[in-house]
Amino acid sequence: MADIEKLEKLARLVRFYILEMTTRVGSGHTNSSLSAVELAVSLFSTKFRFDLKNPENPANDRIIFSKGHASPLVYALYAAYSGLTEKDLTGYRTINSPLEGHPNPRFKYADVATGSLGQGLGIGLGMALALRLAPLTQGKLSDYQLRTTNYELPTVYVLMGDGEFAEGSVWEALELASHYKADNLVGIIDVNRLGQSDQTLLGWDVETYKKRVEAFGWQAMVIDGHDLKALVDLWTSLETGKGKPVIVIAKTVKGKGVSMLEDVNGWHGRPLPQEDFEKAVKELGNVDKSLRGKVALPDKNMKFSTRSNSIYSSSLSASLKVNFVEKVPYKINEEIATRKAYGEALTVLAEVNPLVVSLDADVKNSTYTESFNDKYPKRFYEMFIAEQNMVSVAVGMAAMGYVPFVATFGVFLTRAFDQIRMAGYSRANVKFLGSHAGVSIGEDGPSQMALQDIAMFRTIDGSTILYPADGVATWRMVQLASKNEGIFYIRTNRPATPVIYTYKEAEQFKIGGSKVVRSSSTDKLTIVACGVTLIEALRAADELKKKKVNVRVIDAYSVKPIDEKTLRKAASETNNLVITVEDHYPEGGLGDAVLNVFAQDGQVKVFKLAVAKMPKSGKPQELLDYEGISSRGIIDKILQILG
Template identity: 55%
Template sequence: MDSALLQKLCRRIRSDILTITTQAGSGHPSSSLSAVELMATLFFKYLRYDMENPKDPGNDRVIFSKGHATPLYYALYAAAGVLSEKDLSGYRTFDSVLEGHPTRRFPYTEAATGSLGQGLSIGLGEALAMRLVHRSSFMVHGKTSGDQRSTMNAPRVFVLMGDGELAEGSVWEAAAAASFAKVNNLVLVVDVNRLGQSDPTMYGHDIAVYKKRFEAFGWGVVMIVDGNNLAQVDGAFAEALKHEDKPVVILAKTVKGKGVSFLEDALGWHGKPLSKDELPKALGQLGEVDTTMRGTVAKPLNKGKGERGKEAIFQLRPSPFTLHPPSYPSDKPVATRKAFGNALKRIGPYVRHMVVLDGDVKNSTYTEFFAHECPDRFVELFIAEQNMVGVAVGLSARGFHPVVSSFACFLTRAADQVRMAAFSGANIMMNGSHAGISIGEDGPSQMGLEDLALFRVVHGSTVLYPADAYAAEQLTEEALKKGGIVYIRTTRPETPILYSEKDTFPIGGSKVHRSSLTVHGKTSGDPRSAIHETATVVAAGITLYEALKAQQELAKEKIAIRVIDYYSVKPIDEKTLLAAAEETKTIIVVEDHYPEGGLGEAVASVLSTYSGNQHIKLCHLAVRKTPRSGRPAELLAYEEIDADAIIKRVKNVSA
């Protein structure tokens, strides 16, 4: 498209931006107006995308990290002929897929954005996914040799970001990772319009500052003095696409509110649409607008590559297979974190759409087992958890199933990315190891005590907490089959083997351990001699062993308790819990987690809906004191979540 036609199209886009925000009575017109020339040039001169097939793996990808600029986002698709005037009129309404910030309800959206600073990580994930798909030897054999950093003519990922986002640390985590990996199919476009929501941005229009920073991070940099000048923008994109050995950023100095005199470079207009009285004046300043004008987005240059990409994606899907069940000696304790690593290594060669990400703790989380087995599908992202989760979202968007692994406490740093991943419909399995005070001497900074609460509250999530190696192995498999956001909590210390390869661990299930005193448990005899179970102890992970110790000690005093292994924290096995409540009348929850948001509150939520709950005693043992360094046994006793504390509570409630 020549410059004159593109200029006319920009006027049409600006008209749509102003009109739909006024119709909606909300939105961000001024933030959208500044980037019109940037994105119109990209869409109608440089982007390669089959609008009739948004899932074509040969397509370039566009991510609006600047998610509040949806008026521009949707106006571009209208200009491309994807959306009608009627579609645009539904902007921000309940029944429309054109939401206030991009979501996957709109089929051209790569990932949900709007929480600023996340788009570059997502774009990096997509760029890495394209690299995997376009390595043909990977597709055939599951492994490659040679330079794994080569992108081999992979499609490009374009990310639009506002200058205000550059204050986010996650942006620089992504920038560092992208240059380290030499991801040369990633193009960042920064709309430097000088104004944030409430004040000017840190450096205003001084794009030289941003240039130095990106160059220091190993990026190629192209600067545009006037980002609203089509000729300069065109030249910048042409220059940017010449970079072949590194990611590149286009830094464009623009004017917020461009095209409307009383909006241009003016504070106080962020997130404010024009009134119905102001709209005609603004539209009049645009000049002649042809609302029927359409632009053409070029299709992928080589459809053959696109077809091969489709075949590659198909090959990535898991094929039916039979795995040899793991076998662990019954007399040798194994840490669940190690069993998790064993499972990844065992599953990896078969499930070839699985990619494992780690944050420089692979020798502690045991993802190094997978790294050695499937090196081309292991990504080291170093100590940058927010970026790691964002990259996982991008990988998921392109059909991979990422596994994110770190210490449980460190994953909480990426809480917002996890929250947004759910809105993107991402399939991500997350492993949080070193959970709870049971890690011992390392002290509170390393103890994951909030993680269950974080992941339980994520919309549609699954939360699992295996106690032994068999449970950890099988639940890792179940997590990969489940999809969505799945969190597995694993433990640092070695724990005894409780189960066998014959045991199954369906998500939403539990395991009941009955006292040796009860007829309906492991012993037989006259039912009239059965001893009533005084209470049910609900536990998971490390505290299950404390509950079982307490069960054995109490049996010596002819006191029977029921112990339930709630390895599935969410969804929780309500049926088994309510049966235990009805039969024993007392529920004691013991967990290596703060009292807020963990297993105890999951149990309480179920019991609150039980019609007979007024007859049920509920006790909750959890980490309530400020933790400290010490041996695991000392810490469990200090926090009163060990066997002695359970025994004491059982005797108190039965007195």
């Protein structure tokens, strides 16, 4: 049994650090941190298993501070348990310190970036599912054996604020966690009643929280979040692995421990000024700065497939050595939809790399990930129509060393833009597939057309955007995404298009590359296209050649980073005239990527063809014609440019 008196002293120390950090720097969320002190201290001193000297130990329990604004609590907690020094704390919120205003992986104990509320539970679910999958990946234990032995999985804890329960993504995570029986996942709700500007949706109505989460299939319990003895009893008696995820609903007081802050609105995101800090410290009582808590170490015999152990490196190196593009089954001029090629390529990739997992939002028969599901059902996750949570789960799985490929219609990924944005800050190794791109989907109409997706992914720091024109190129793009770390977006189309590349040609494709597919010494202009519009550009080039007009055609399959060198060379050799053609809105797509190359040039004229009119239902070719991005529209524009 934990020493309650010592825990009280540790809680006092953590509160002191919270106050000292925020007052020193003059910013930070003081009262949001104070409300969860007893929750965190009791957990760290009892149930939590973690090697502070080896945070990547795969046997560690995991904790996500979804209420990332409570970062003073995070850093104070690790200082009180010897993970940080008091000197480290002095850097809080300063430019050269990893102790940022909201935690991210610059901080050694943060697996992911938090701060945009409503995402932590989904990320935690991804981690929990990855930990359940890990023994299966190594072929040591079946799922049945995990449930019939005393082989205990690490637990993932997620500390959430009550305010974020207004976010729909939280409820997406709740329902999926119970669906997958993620019983190594424990959620903790800090019900401190106050949001940023006013009372939260339910205030202190903890019983309603309990009823709602139980209705979603969770085991729920309500507790006084400041009663250390009750908390210790809860943590020491809590059993995971019973077929249901667990949630602890803790009634707390915002600003607890400092009377002028307790349950007082208007202090969110504000530190105490110096004079009030001194009063608050006096109110805390004697603070023992030499005191340190102890976190129990994990079971050293537990081995899981994460980046920190050998299976990750060996699996990755294996996938690098095997050139599975050689297995491409398509022939020149054969028609194959790139979305179908994606599903087939991913299934073959999974043979090479056991860390590849597939997530799909109830469109697996359209993205063709059903072939992956058929062959590797334990590594396929049906995420249903909940794209925000799908991305969060993928981020959690990536944090545990897996390589998640996330697939849905490109248009529906825009719904998850915030999750994708935060994945960028987490430096997550997540691969996205957006199918049904552009007006070329045809009769389904504009609500189903991805026309903003390239622009969206171009804004993600460090992202790579690949847009294959045929099935062979698609296989290569899948391979490139799997070989390289970071966020990748592969854009595919609904209609079948002819194969134009051999696998030997596709082997040369690289990140930041392009392919000159038509050229001559008398080219008058350069067409830059990718995906479905490359096929239209080639048709246009063939027709123009009959009119004695030669043009260069470049497949800009790597939209980001774009191949500046090839573009500059082509422009200089074709009268400094460039035309871009894309099945995307004009803003932020391929055309703007090319314009960025020549923005400071002053000599090159860039003309953009894009989806400039409100789309409507129709046959794919009719819609390409309607928007002026078909071969006919390209020819008309080029003849106009050339006079």
